[in-house]
Amino acid sequence: MAILEVEKLEKAFGGTRVLGGVDFSLEKGEALAIIGSSGSGKTTLLRCLNFLEIPDGGVIRVGGETVFDAGDPATRSESEIRRRRLHFGLVFQNFNLFPQYTALKNVTLAVELLAREREDFKRRRSEIFTEIEERARAVLDSVGLSDKLASYPHELSGGQQQRVAIARALALSPDILCFDEPTSALDPELTGEVLRVIRSLADKRTTMVIVTHEMQFAREVSDKVIFIDGGVIVERGTPEEVFGSPKHDRTRRFLERYSGG
Amino acid sequence: MTCLIFIVTLVLAAPLGLVVAFGSMSKLRPLKWLTRTFVWVIRGTPLMLQVIVVFYGPSLLWDWSAMSREVAVIAAFVINYAAYFSEIYRSGIEGVPRGQYEAGQALGMTKGQIFFKITLLQVIKRIVPPMSNEIITLVKDTSIARTIAVREIIMEAFTFTTRGLIWPLFYSGLFFLLFNGILTILFGRIEKKLGYFRV
């Protein structure tokens, strides 16, 4: 069964249709690459999955459970939405690390706050915090930052900041990890380290939705590709199908423009 | 009297300013425009005029003059500084990038957690320098109290000049310098304490 099913997702901003009924599904352990030109609705799609925008229409299911249904007001309440956000992780284009916290604290903060809601929290407080910190250290180690635990965001390069942001999202063990152009804000020489981390996640069969302009990377790392234009999916398939033999003119024209990079 | 005006204004205007700031950022349009007009009027007119209006206004309008000079001065100061503080708070709060809230949301934090754990310290860091300026201005503005004959320090000192003594006036200047010197050091410390991160 698919871990993620999205049906007829719609979103408009003040009368302008940005997503016009998007459907796709994703199996556990798969990586989905979303490509498309600027303004085509890719960010909006990821923001809808993370409930930073509330879709106007459509259904989102995670592991068979309906986490959002535009027709069912119960799934749109504030407290429900917060809990359901945890199915998804989001890595932003410009990192959005918390400047007043160290790399380690950036990773542990949300997990610690969430742990307070556990019923055994009062009894096992210090144990729980130790566990959280150990896990955060392990995650930061896995993105190659074990020597930067005590650094503040402004002391880190863009590539390092983005890797902290990836670790921060991973620490909550989301079912699906979303990336919104994770290397677009980086100097070219820093994209490699971030792409390597995402690649290693793909190797570990992390379920991911990756919006990217790095076509070569998308081709190598993904199991499925979606080309989106004007808020609708124009073409979908395996990387070989979409990049190797695109069926639609629009896809071909888009890929030609990006064939350099 | 100078110290009293200063302390009471600070203690009352600082929280009141926060209320005004939230009003001016409200999603309720009428409330927002009402608050913004209030802030605009207060910031657009001299404090001296406001002191006079608060003291004489009620008696002229309603034949009601129960207010003492001291209360009138403090009321005018509190209103004036609440307006100024509110603008500082507002720019501090609005200066926190959307992405900070969104990162917190995406990590499953509640609104309260986002406010206390993420944005609050960033707002404080942003507002400390302008607040420090404003509070130093407040120290000097206390001298405006004499407009309605409240015996603040310069007025006290001035009474001596009529007896040919200039030194009291000089000392009052020294008092302001010292007072503001201490405040400058204090705010410098706070800024330094918050210097470990950048916003």
Ligand SMILES: Nc1ncnc2c1ncn2[C@@H]1O[C@H](COP(=O)(O)OP(=O)(O)O)[C@@H](O)[C@H]1O
């Ligand atoms: N909050 C918003 N309010 C109004 N329009 C928006 C908003 N967010 C995005 N849009 C519009 O939606 C369209 C798609 O934006 P976006 O999802 O960011 O595209 P992409 O990420 O593919 O570049 C753009 O035309 C953009 O201007």
Ligand SMILES: [Mg+2]
């Ligand atoms: Mg985008």
